[in-house]
Amino acid sequence: MRNYIKKNSDFKPREKDESIKERHYLTLDYTSDRVNKIGKQISNIIRKVTPGFKVVLAFKSIRLASIHEQATFFTSRLKRKLEDKERSGLIYSFECECGSKYIGETLRTFHKRRLEHTRCSSTTAVSDHINRCDIFNAAFDLYRGTPNASEYLTRYSFARSKFRIVHNNLHHHFKRKLTESFMIKLFKPKLNEQVKFLKVDFI
Numbered sequence: 659m660r661n662y663i664k665k666n667s668d669f670k671p672r673e674k675d676e677s678i679k680e681r682h683y684l685t686l687d688y689t690s691d692r693v694n695k696i697g698k699q700i701s702n703i704i705r706k707v708t709p710g711f712k713v714v715l716a717f718k719s720i721r722l723a724s725i726h727e728q729a730t731f732f733t734s735r736l737k738r739k740l741e742d743k744e745r746s747g748l749i750y751s752f753e754c755e756c757g758s759k760y761i762g763e764t765l766r767t768f769h770k771r772r773l774e775h776t777r778c779s780s781t782t783a784v785s786d787h788i789n790r791c792d793i794f795n796a797a798f799d800l801y802r803g804t805p806n807a808s809e810y811l812t813r814y815s816f817a818r819s820k821f822r823i824v825h826n827n828l829h830h831h832f833k834r835k836l837t838e839s840f841m842i843k844l845f846k847p848k849l850n851e852q853v854k855f856l857k858v859d860f861i
Contacts, residue, residue, distance in 0.1 A: 681712045693717065743769035747829035749837050751822050752784050752849070756793035760784050760849035763838040765829065772821050776814040783849045788817045 687693070697715040704713050746767045752760040752775070760783055764771040775784040788794050798816045801807055824841065828834040842850050 680710065681714060683714050683716050685716045685718060687718060742823055743767065743772075745823060745826045747834065748826040749824040749828065749834065749841060751824050751847070752817075752820055753822075754787060754791055754794050754820060755797040756791055758787060758791070758849050759845065759847035760787075761824070761838060761841050761845065761847050763828070763834045765831070765834070768821070768823055772818045775821075776817045778814070784817070787849055788813065 694715070694717070697717075701713045701715060704711060744767055747765055748768060749761065749763050750768060750771065751762075762771070766774075774780060775782050776788070777785070794817070795813065798813050801816060825837055828837060
C-alpha cells in the first residue's frame with residue numbers, strides 16, 4: 659500500500675477556521691471501511707498535537723490491473739468460499755462400508771439433505787439401509803473405539819460422513835433431474851433400485 663501526504667501548493671481555499679495555518683492532504687488506498695476509520699483517527703491525532711495543521715483525507719480505489727502479481731490474491735477473496743455443507747442445488751452420493759451406493763439430488767443445502775436422510779424418523783432408502791446393514795453397524799462399533807470417535811457420536815452422525823457432493827450449482831430443476839438420472843443409469847447404485855426417479859432416454 660502506498661500512502662503519502664501531499665501539500666496543496668497552488669490553490670489555497672479560504673479557511674473558515676482562522677487558527678488553521680496549513681492544509682495538507684492524506685491520500686490512502688481505499689480497501690475497506692476500516693481505512694476511513696483509521697484515516698480519521700490519524701487526522702484527529704495530528705489536530706490535537708498541532709492545531710494549526712489541518713489534514714484532509716482523500717481516498718483512491720485500487721485498480722487490480724495495476725498490481726499484476728497481487729491481482730489473484732485480491733480477486734480470490736472478493737467472494738467468501740462456501741463450505742460443502744452450505745452448498746445447494748446439487749447431486750450427492752452416499753456409500754456404505756458394504757459397497758451399497760445411493761445417488762440423489764436436492765435444491766436444499768447439502769447439510770439439510772444429509773440430516774433428512776439420517777434422522778431417527780427418516781424413511782428414505784439410505785436411512786432404511788443404515789438401520790439394517792450389519793456391515794455398516796460393525797464399522798460404526800469399530801469406529802467408536804478410535805480417538806476420532808467424538809466427532810460422530812451416533813450411528814446417524816457417522817452415516818453423514820459417508821455423503822459426498824458429486825455436482826453442485828444445479829439450481830434448475832430439470833438439469834438436476836437430468837444429471838441425477840444420467841448418473842443413476844451410469845453407476846447403477848443399489849440403493850436407488852427402490853426409488854422412483856426421472857427416466858430419460860439417452861442416445
